[in-house]
Amino acid sequence: MTNTTSAPTRTPGARTPDARTPDGRAADKAARARPWVAAWLLATAAMVAAMVVIGGITRLTESGLSMVEWRPLMGWIPPLGDADWERVFALYRQTPEFRVHNAWMTLADFKTIFFWEYLHRVWGRLIGVVFAVPFLAFLATGRLERAMAPRLAALFVLGALQGGIGWWMVTSGLADEPQVSPYRLATHLSMAFLILGVLLWVALDLLSPQPPTRVAPALRRGATAVLALVSLTVLAGAFVAGTDAGYAYNTFPLMDGSLVPAGYWDQGFAGLFEWVPAVQFNHRWIAVTTALVALGFSHWAGRRAPEPARLPLRLLAALVVLQVGLGIATLLLVVPVWLGALHQAGAVALFSAAVWTRFNLRG
Numbered sequence: 001m002t003n004t005t006s007a008p009t010r011t012p013g014a015r016t017p018d019a020r021t022p023d024g025r026a027a028d029k030a031a032r033a034r035p036w037v038a039a040w041l042l043a044t045a046a047m048v049a050a051m052v053v054i055g056g057i058t059r060l061t062e063s064g065l066s067m068v069e070w071r072p073l074m075g076w077i078p079p080l081g082d083a084d085w086e087r088v089f090a091l092y093r094q095t096p097e098f099r100v101h102n103a104w105m106t107l108a109d110f111k112t113i114f115f116w117e118y119l120h121r122v123w124g125r126l127i128g129v130v131f132a133v134p135f136l137a138f139l140a141t142g143r144l145e146r147a148m149a150p151r152l153a154a155l156f157v158l159g160a161l162q163g164g165i166g167w168w169m170v171t172s173g174l175a176d177e178p179q180v181s182p183y184r185l186a187t188h189l190s191m192a193f194l195i196l197g198v199l200l201w202v203a204l205d206l207l208s209p210q211p212p213t214r215v216a217p218a219l220r221r222g223a224t225a226v227l228a229l230v231s232l233t234v235l236a237g238a239f240v241a242g243t244d245a246g247y248a249y250n251t252f253p254l255m256d257g258s259l260v261p262a263g264y265w266d267q268g269f270a271g272l273f274e275w276v277p278a279v280q281f282n283h284r285w286i287a288v289t290t291a292l293v294a295l296g297f298s299h300w301a302g303r304r305a306p307e308p309a310r311l312p313l314r315l316l317a318a319l320v321v322l323q324v325g326l327g328i329a330t331l332l333l334v335v336p337v338w339l340g341a342l343h344q345a346g347a348v349a350l351f352s353a354a355v356w357t358r359f360n361l362r363g
Contacts (some may be wrong), residue, residue, distance in 0.1 A: 065180070193231065220361050229286070237289075298317035
């Protein structure tokens with residue numbers, strides 16, 4: 001009887017990883033480590049999310065200019081005695097912020113604002129350690145896939161750059177005006193959200209490497225639009241924080257009795273980012289537009305999206321309603337610190353849900 005079974009066709013020179021070969025064993029080892037790598041990235045993302053909230057509290061308590069030195073290595077160590085505290089307080093007393101706004105401060109008052117900025121900077125350094133040490137360990141033990149290493153190395157560079165952007169932001173408030181540049185603050189916050197989004201996407205890709213079999217292009221475009229609008233709302237909120245616009249026009253939906261503040265069209269292009277009424281008007285109505293689009297998309301896509309996208313779509317809808325409520329309450333109550341921080345946390349949660357939704361609707 002003739003054997004008609006033929007051998008598998010191979011392309012000349014092609015090599016297929018096999019569990020019996022070194023390359024195959026390495027690929028299998030990296031594949032088995034995927035959940036651990038994803039857990040590490042999600043933990044880092046959670047730390048970045050907390051960092052955004054701590055940064056918001058630092059801004060709300062006007063603590064950001066309390067540390068006038070940038071010491072990336074020695075900055076881990078806080079003032080340890082009376083002489084150290086007197087030294088850093090003396091440096092602060094030379095700043096415009098102290099001379100213009102805080103000349104009444106005692107050392108005890110200064111310690112309160114110093115705490116938040118110190119926590120903000122140390123938490124950023126901790127994120128660097130939590131990212132770098134496991135990255136090197138996974139890399140050294142062959143638990144990272146080859147394509148993953150350059151992406152993660154680029155993420156580490158972005159994190160280091162973010163530290164420099166933070167100091168660049170602080171220096172803008174240590175010169176003539178006791179106020180950080182809203183443009184630099186917006187850059188700093190945008191970079192934080194970019195790092196958070198990339199961390200989430202890479203972690204989700206490790207946990208679910210195969211995209212849905214069929215996703216309509218309209219669903220992908222809609223999810224992209226929602227993510228873009230949420231990001232734009234966050235950016236507009238950064239200018240609100242940078243100009244202290246949340247402490248004015250504490251009514252909703254009208255501003256000083258009008259839907260559009262008087263003089264809005266007379267301020268020129270720069271006024272959109274620097275004039276308090278325009279900055280607040282932009283943020284509140286970009287946010288409302290984002291909410292309407294997100295809710296409409298969640299409802300429309302809920303019956304058309306593949307099963308993995310339905311939970312993030314429902315979460316997106318719930319979070320956008322919650323975030324609008326938090327934003328209005330924060331405005332009406334004139335930005336209490338606890339509520340402002342909660343609103344910042346809501347922005348992080350909503351952005352994360354938008355990233356998760358877009359990921360599950362990828363092609």
